[in-house]
Amino acid sequence: MNNVNERSHLSNIVDLAERSGSIANDPRNERVGELLASVRGVSTRHLMSLMGSMFDNVDDALFDLAEKAENNAVQTQYFDGMRDVRKKRPLIERSFIDMITGAFSKLAGGQRHAHGETQNEQRAFGGSPELSLVDERDLEESLAVTSMTSKAEGRLSHSLFAVNQRLTVICGGTKVDNVDNPIGPATLTRSFGEAMSELKVEVRVKLIVFKLFERYVLNNLEPLYEEINHTLIQAGVLPQLRTPGAKRSTTTQPRPQQRNEANAAQDVEGDDNDNSMLRTKLVETLQSLLAERRQTYGYGQPAMGNSGPSLSPAELLGALSVLQGEVARSTVSMPTQIPIDTTLSAEDVRLLKEQLVRQISHLRGEAKSYVSGADEDTIDLISMLFEYILQDHNLPMEMQVLLARLQIPYLKAAILDRRLFAHANHPARRLLDELAEAAKSWSAESDRDQRLLGKVRSVVETLLSDFDDDIEVFNRQLDEFRKFLDGSNRRAQLAEQRAAEATRGREKLQQARRRAAQEILSRIDGRELPALVNGILTRAWANYLVLTLLRHGEESKEFRVGLRFVDDFVWSVGPIRSDVERARLNQLLPLLEKSLRHGLATVAFQDADVENLMRQLNTLYNGQLNLREEVAVAQTVSEAMPIPDSMEAIATPETLSETEETAKPAVQPDSPEVQRVRALKVGTWVEFQADSERPERAKLSWISPISGKYLFVNRRGLKVADKTLDQFASELASGQTVVLEELPLFDRALDAIVERLRTSQSTPNAEAPKPNA
Incomplete structure (x- = not known):
């Protein structure tokens, strides 16, 4: 937008300089200081209440997370965070309120914030003016805070704009914007970040507290702004101020019938933040490409025409409402069970313009009807948006069909409020993005009870039946849909956690089995052991080592003792070549028996099986020591192998090669x-x-x-x-x-539409490219 348009728009709202001169600069007006003090008092009262609610919920949130922590170290972090927050809560609350009070004092003294360049702001996130690199944890905090501020400013843009303008007046006319406003989301978040520097906790805990600050403080600022605006209106400060982009009734306040593109763009201009968003390259490119297509190639003239009196907004929206009713009735008659009718095509979407022309002509009783160039561009842009939806691979076919039925409500929303295309925070745009993001995860198998499909259908039916000219219906549906998703996501997160834990457990078991097998096989080292001994090592003792690894880890004393048993057991059944070796074996046998009994009990051997095994080992060792029993008898007995069949042999070359194969x-x-x-x-x-x-x-x-x-x-x-x-x-x-x-649906669609328009204008006869097929 050019500067002339900006000045024109602001003059339609209020002449701030004139108003400020009538109130703030009037020497007889002694109420200016009182007004600012009143605003400060209302603000601190609200903020103390909101901060109290937030801190009351910190304990519960951290405790719940501690219970679900993936390991003891993370659990300890959450519990330490709980203790530190309890201890530092009074200090943080006092520091936060002091900084807000100080911001009011600076505002009264004419000081302005340096828009993110102050050292205080850097210290809030652990930064330093001398450093060019940012610590990763500080970056996480900074990104979280930036996101919180941006979302809050977008959501509160109307009421925040009014507070800014009225504070500008009572402070002498020097402009107050979102950054200077002592109770704007930017100042509140910055002050909370500085107050949070008192906490010595892990970054994950800090981020959770920031999230709670967003939920309990930033998301509840609307009543505060309403009270401040009401107080200042009662005091005579800009009582007639009109907020840019406020809801308009199409029946009582229709737009002018003749509107050029500059005037149409003013609808979405708004405050300084809105201006910067409107100047984005994408929106400018879209406007330019649409205008060029219409003017250079005469696109759409056969359908809509380009001369004669254009339709009034009421007529255009009235015709759309008639068509919307027809779509609503057809949607209600759609089957509620899968498979639903998926015959809706891109051609059906493109036919809307022709249907609209016929409907308008019928209502006016004329052969031809015309719309303004800007409105025709809006109709075409919405048509291309919903063509994209019907071809978007991100969306399952069933969801494509449901969302495509929102074409008329979204066309009405775009005609009522042109900010739909330029503002990522527009409620209609956010709702469509949320619906598409949820739809992306949908499949018939994962939604057997059709809860998600039914909820999306409910949102579509509500918009078709309830949306007339109140944009707030999109906000209400967005809130309801998010509540639905919150419930579904909580259940899904628990199941997802269990799936990850189960997989992690299986992999730890597999890793332990592989390690146990490697250790035992390396100690056997190809020796021909008695079948009894081989069975004990590859089955019972391998399972014992696996349990020891899982419980105590490979650096533990228990694991080292278990490996020493393998070494001693393998040696004990080898040939005895001297009296020294015989003496050593005699000393070793009681220790081997004690260790083996402990290991067998650990892997749940029955007492009777243990005693049977010990008798056979006793026979084997008697043979080793040549004590009257024949070696052949001992060998025969040892082949009995009283190892339960259910105990798998895991320390064998075959099983080791199988486990190693998966890692290659x-x-x-x-x-x-x-x-x-x-x-x-x-x-x-x-x-x-x-x-x-x-x-x-x-x-x-x-x-x-x-x-x-x-x-x-x-x-x-x-x-x-x-x-x-x-x-x-x-x-x-x-x-x-x-x-x-x-990428969100709306952003992807606009990118694809720009590319489509460029391609069609460079090669007029070329077919429009399909979105990410």
């Missing part, structure tokens, strides 16, 4: 496929297409630090598959598995 890479470590797999992050969704009839969608849940295997779960948290790196890379290369896009 079968692909080149620097191949493109492997590099692509290594770059994937936990949380990435994929589609397994081996079964083309019923492809399964799954999330990368966990990567084993032991075997490097990739664990995949469905949206309910249930295990779908685990794959080695080379298996996964091979499936990606062959197309059996497809990685789904992570």
Whole structure:
């Protein structure tokens, strides 16, 4: 937007300089200090209440996380964090409120924040002006805080804009923006970050406290802003201020019938933050490409025309409402069970313009009807958005069909509020992105009770039946859908945790079995042992070593003692060549018996089996010592092997080769496929297409630090598959598995639309490219 448009828009709202002169600079007005003090008092009262609620919930949150911690070290971090937060809570609350009070004092004194360049801001996240590199933990905090601030400012933009303008007036006319506002999300988050420096806790604990600050403080600022605006209005400060982008009724406040593109763009201009978003390259490019298509190629003229009186907003929206009712009735009549009707096509989406023209002509009783160029561009842009949805591989077909039925509500929303395309925080845009993100994880197998499919359908039906001209319906549906997802996600997270723990347990067991087998086989070293001794070592004692590894670890005293038994046991059945060796064996036998009894009891041998085994060993050793028994008799007895059949022999060359095989890479470590797999992050969704009839969608849940295997779960948290790196890379290369896009639907669609428009204008007869097929 150019500066002329900005000045024009602001003058329509209020002449701030004139108003500030009438209030703040009037020497007779002694209430300015009182007004600022009143705002400060209301603010500190609200904030102390909100901070109290937050800290009341910190204990419960950290305790719940400690109970679910993956290991003792993490659990200790959470418990230490609980203790430190309890201890430092009064100090943090006092420090936070003091900084907010100080911000009001600076505002009254005409001081302004340096927009993120102060040393205080850097200290809040552990930074230093002299350092060019940022510690990873500090970066995590900084990113979390930036995200919190951005989301809060977007959600509160209207009421925050009004507070900023009124504070500007009572502070003498010097502009107050989001960064200068003592109770703006930026100042609150920055002050809380500095107050949090009192906590000496792990970064994961700090991030959880920040998240709770967002939930209990930033998400509940609307009542505070409303009270402040009401207080200042009552005091006569900008009582007629109109907030940019506020809801308009199409019947009582229609837009002018003749609107050029500059005027249309003013609808989405808003405050300074909105201006910066509108100037993004993507939106400018879209506007330019649409205008060029319409003016240069005459695109759409046969359908909509380009001359004569254009439709009023009420007429356009009225015609859309009639069509919306028809879609709503057809959606209600859709079958509720899978498979649902999936015959809706991109052609059906494109036909909306023709249907709209016929409907408008019918309502007006005229042969032809026209819309403005800007409205025609909006109609075409929404049409392309929903064509993209119907071709988007990220969405299962059933979800494509449901979401495509939202074309008319979204067209109405775009006509009412052009910020839909420019603002990532627009409620209609956020709702569509949330629906698409949830739909990405859907499959018939993972949603057998059809809870997710039913909820998406419910949102679609509600928008079709309830949306007239109140954009807030998107916010309400977004809140309800998020609550639904929160409940589903909590259940899924528990199941996902159990799946990861089960896989981790199996891998630890496999690793322990492999280590036990390696140690025993290396000590046998190819010797021909009596069958009895070989059976004890490869079955009972191997299982004992496995349990010892799992319970105590390979550096433990218990494991070393277990290996020493193997050495002594193997030696004890070898040939006795001297009196010294015979004496050593006599001394060793009681120790061997004691260790063996302990090991057998550990692996749950029955007492009767233990005694039988000891009798046979006694016969064997009598033969070793040549004490009247024949060696042949001892050898025959030893072959009885009283080892339970259920106890698998795990220390054998065959089982060792099997366990080692899974760890051997079968692909080149620097191949493109492997590099692509290594770059994937936990949380990435994929589609397994081996079964083309019923492809399964799954999330990368966990990567084993032991075997490097990739664990995949469905949206309910249930295990779908685990794959080695080379298996996964091979499936990606062959197309059996497809990685789904992570970028939000709206962003992906706008990128694809820009590319489509560019391609169609460079080669007018070319077919528009399909989105990520």
